Amino acid sequence: MVVIKKDIIYDETNNLKTDIYFPNNTNSQTKILIFWHGGGWFAGSKNDVKDLGIKLANAGFMTLIPDYRLAPDFTFPAAHQDSKKFVKWLLESNYTDEDDQQNIVQIGASVGGTLAIYVAGLYGFPTVTWSASVDFSNWMKNHPNVIPSRYGANELKLTNLHDIFESFYKFFVLTYAGKDNQTIYKQMDAENYDLSNLGRLKMINSAHELVPLNGILKFVDFLANHDHEIELLIIKGKRHAMDYAKDYLDESLDFLFQTIKE
Template sequence: MVVIKKDIIYDENNNLKTDIYFPNNTNSQTKILIFWHGGGWFAGSKNDVKNWGIKLANAGFMTLIPDYRLAPTFTFPAAYNDSKKFVEWLLDSEYTDDNDQQNIVQIGASVGGTQALYIAGLYGFPTVTWSASVDFSNWMKNHQKVIPSRYGANELHLTDLHDIFESFYKFFVMTYAGKDDPVIYKQMDAQNYDFSKLGRLKMINSAHELVPLDGVLNFIAFLANKDHEVELLVIKGHRHAMDYAKDYLDESLDFLFQTIKEKKND
């Protein structure tokens, strides 16, 4: 049976909380997984992915699912700052030992995957992303005629799935940026993160989903040019993040387990 500790405050100033899911067996070699929920930086919460916390704990990970501040009340870089604050709290908390940093891994869904990339670059945690958004400035520059909408089918009467995706992509990027500003979009680009400590990374994306694949491929090329190790799995269809997560959970966990094993053997 998984033990759950809910609403543990990690940032008192902003009243930010995390839930922790403990597996049956915990010891000094406990593996720790941070799961970053998605929602376009304007929606979603740790409560929405409770079942995933249980799944990951049952797989052997002490799993932490933090909330972070959401737009439009809190715009870029609020969520990024919160993710860094959370890791600082975790490493200094009663839930980790001095050598536990090597036991921490991440999974991030959608923009949660984007945050996981940001943290992976700073701390080197092995990471799996499900449909991480990585390209903002180039995409916005090349899609100026797209009308942003959260509900493109209903609000704009769009019928083509590609058009609906583009309308929504522009909506959540602008919402998190806080305004239509190319300077902010550039700062949001994953290529501008600090990847000095980036470790093993696996990215999963669908071929025709919400996240534009050309931006992902450009990001992979950027990492390769910096001599970083990264795996990319492109799956068929248009499913986004949690829509395919169940089918690729085992593959994601196998990658993380193997990476932890390799790190301990180094």
């Protein structure tokens, strides 16, 4: 049976909370997993992934699922700042022991995967991303004529899924950036994060999904050129993040278990 502690405040100033899912076998060697939810930085909540939290706890991880501030009320770098603040809170809290940093791993879905990469660069946590978005400045520069829309099929009468994806991609990037500004987009690019402590990273993406594959390949090439270890799994189809999560959860956990044992 999984024990759930809900709405634990980790940032009183912004009233930000996390849920914690405790496995049965909690002890001094407990493995800790942070799950970052997606939603394009403008939507999504820890409450949306309760079932996943239970599954992760049943796999043996004390699982924490934090919320973070959302656009348009809070634009870049608000969510990034919140992710960093959350980890600092966790490491200083009663939920971790002094040497628990080596027992922490991450999974992030969609832009939650982007936040996970940001955190991994700072702390070195082994990380799996599901459809992380990593390239913004080049994409925005190369798609000036795409009209941003959250609901491209209805609002713009788009019928091609690729066009709908592009419209939505531009919408959430612009929404989180707060304005059309290349300087901000470059700061949002994952290759411009502090990646000095980046450890084991596994990225999973679909071949024809919302996240442009060329941006993923560009980021992987960047990491390789900077001597980072990375695994990239491209799966067939058009599914994004949580759409394929259940099919690749075991593979993701196997990767994380292996990194903890090393």
